[in-house]
Amino acid sequence: MFVWSKLSAAQWMDAWEERFAGNPNLVIEVVKGGKSIRVRLFCATRMEADAVVAQFGGSVRKMANSEWNKPVEAPRPVKVRDVFVLTAENRPKELAALKKANPKREIIVIPPEMAFGTGDHATTSTCLRLLVDVARARKGTDWTVADLGTGTGVLAIAARKLGSGETYACDFDPLAVEVAIRNTGRNGTPEILMAEQDVLKWKPRKKGYDVVMANLFSTVLIEAWPVIAKSLAPKGDLIVSGILATQAWEVFKAAAGSGLGFTKVVKKGKWVTAHGGHLVDLIASEK
Template sequence: MNYLKLKLTLSPDFTEIFMAELAELGFESFVETDEGLDAYIVETDFDEKSLRELLVKYQAITAIGYSWQALEKKNWNEEWERGYEPIEVGEAIRVRALFHEPDARFEHELLITPKMSFGTGHHETTWLVMNEQLSLPHTGVDVLDVGCGTGILAILARRLGAAALLAFDIDEWAVENTQENFSLNEVTEPAEVFQGTIAEVPAARRFGGILANINRNILLNEIPRYVQYLLPGGWLVVSGFYETDAPDIIRCAEAQGLTFQRMNTRNQWAMVVFEK
């Protein structure tokens, strides 16, 4: 079958929103780029009218550039997988696919099935969070993974000793991919993945650690909810925003009674740790 590629130039704050919106229009896979987002759909499923209506809706609130083109006939998921390279976080963590050879030099070697739709560890924010997890107490801690994507952060949390895991994402494919990756890494119960938002997390649940690698707007809106689920003394790691947005994130968290611990940056992206 032939595919069509849609190229969007947009703010990173809208990347996940567009993934969800375009999935509803039949787009099958996504790649985050420096400019925004590339999305792929079977050419016969492409509805130009519906796409234009979606773009008009969002162009009223943010700048969006777009173009699309028909692609030559290829197995694009196979092409993506062939080009996937392992990611290394210092000398402690290596994330690889099954078709890569193991490397015993790394203390934590994590397996994923690389999908075009989701972060595979290459993005700076995922690297930042994984690197920070090495410094945080996980043993016996219940951990919540907000917007789990591949589930790689939750998988690392279990490797570091986390007790119960709860992960969720708004995207059905992300949930399926996380479940698949949990199985690959022998992440067993108690570990749950569901499709939804923070609103669906049971009100009585409490966590010693929360990982939220999403984007600035969602974090500013949801940090008060995270605080409700966080145990006293628990840690919150947030990322998915630019270094210039960090002051807004810190003010929001401190207004909810959290204590700023530290911040790290990588190629203008930021990660911040708080404690309750």
């Protein structure tokens, strides 16, 4: 394992997040009293790390095994509405205690691994909240789901637990797909169809999905709107996130170009998450 790192002014934090959009191996720390940041990218090979140096400068060092094997601190449990507790806890005794303390909530176990989506990021937790609302509105119906850029699989797993029918999830990162498959197993949702697929090259089925979730970052969303529009069934619910507030206008303008619009926009920190659908349906709706 190699680690690429570079110091940068704190004002460029958003730009660095965008450059490595969706890469779960990116770590940004604030240093020097908040004025600077250290951007680090963990790379499997020296070649991968060197390619980042060629593009952005910075330096590379090999990580010592002792560093790599250090236990990752588990994030605290994250509660979503009155429905879910997301935890990294995987030990049976501790898990049983968590269940006992939260008798009315479903527990979703996502141990820290090399994929995005443990629930403690604003984009994931806001998508989950909006998903709970959508599931409540669809209760008693058979609704299908597509989760684009699934990471750990957390949104698809939550959808199944909320009663979704056929559920498709994809990620272009093979490591994320491996992690997501493991997570579907440990959360009792093995029916989710997990695919290694680039959203930008995806050909969704003709009838689309009733609920499409895409926590994907602005640049990817802008490119993916035409395929996302095709993947959303008529009267479908679309939940999107990964949008920096500074880029929201540009992202939503591009969505309108594909006939998509949003009726609910939630800003948490610098991140924007939105719920919407096909503009024709939103305009026709009396809600």
